[in-house]
Amino acid sequence: DGGITQSPKYLFRKEGQNVTLSCEQNLNHDAMYWYRQDPGQGLRLIYYSQIVNDFQKGDIAEGYSVSREKKESFPLTVTSAQKNPTAFYLCASSIDLATGTYNEQFFGPGTRLTVL
Amino acid sequence: QKEVEQDPGPLSVPEGAIVSLNCTYSNSAFQYFMWYRQYSRKGPELLMYTYSSGNKEDGRFTAQVDKSSKYISLFIRDSQPSDSATYLCAMSAENYGGSQGNLIFGKGTKLSVKP
Secondary structure (H helix, E strand, O other), X not given: OOOEEEEOOEEEXXXXXXXXXXXXXXXXXXXXXXEEEEXXXXXXXXXXXXXXXXXXXXXXXXXXXXXXXXXXXXXXXXXOOOOOOOEEEEEEEEOOOOOOOOOOOEEXXXXXXXXX | OOOXXXXXXXXXXXXXXXXXXXXXXXXXXXXXXXXXXXXXXXXXXXXXXXXXXXXXXXXXEEEEEEOOOOEEEEEEOOOOHHHOEEEEEEEEOOOHHHOOOOXXXXXXXXXXXXX
8 A cells, every 4th residue: 555654643752852753655755744733723844855865944843853864754853942842743745846746745644742 | 914814613514515615815826726634633635636727526526716816615515424524725836935845734624514
């Protein structure tokens, strides 16, 4: 089955801890994205990557970091510098402009992060 | 003025009703318009994708784009309880902010279809 997987489904973090959220896709998509969703806030872009070994900050990148060492993987680290990390985190991917419609983003099932 | 406005609802309708969901936007550069359905505690699922103005139909769903009014709509015919979810509109422009493919989302409308 082709798709996007995120793990874990639920994650609990203590104050001052860094945690890493996993995102893997087997759709052969070039572009990958991380969003944060808060109640009543809609989706806000944290980071995105259009090709391997390259990524760009989104609207709310402070306190987060990413890497893109492989095409199929785009992990997100929530650092202790993120002051309000409790949220629902969504990973998405899309085909790059070079090969097709890049606007159609497909989402994973999400990770719910709670700070204790 | 926010870039994309969407009434959060909640919207409650009886089974079989026609549902109309809407978004307005301010950036005339937007050309790509999408509707996503999101069930509680799940990731959004792409429902409809349209480019520029016009209508697109897929089964019980019809998406309309009116670029002159900066207004998009999603119609659901013969609504079912399984349609109960939050519906998100999303849109983008080519090279928006220098970042191809970045979507701007509405906050979502919560729909409840009662049996």
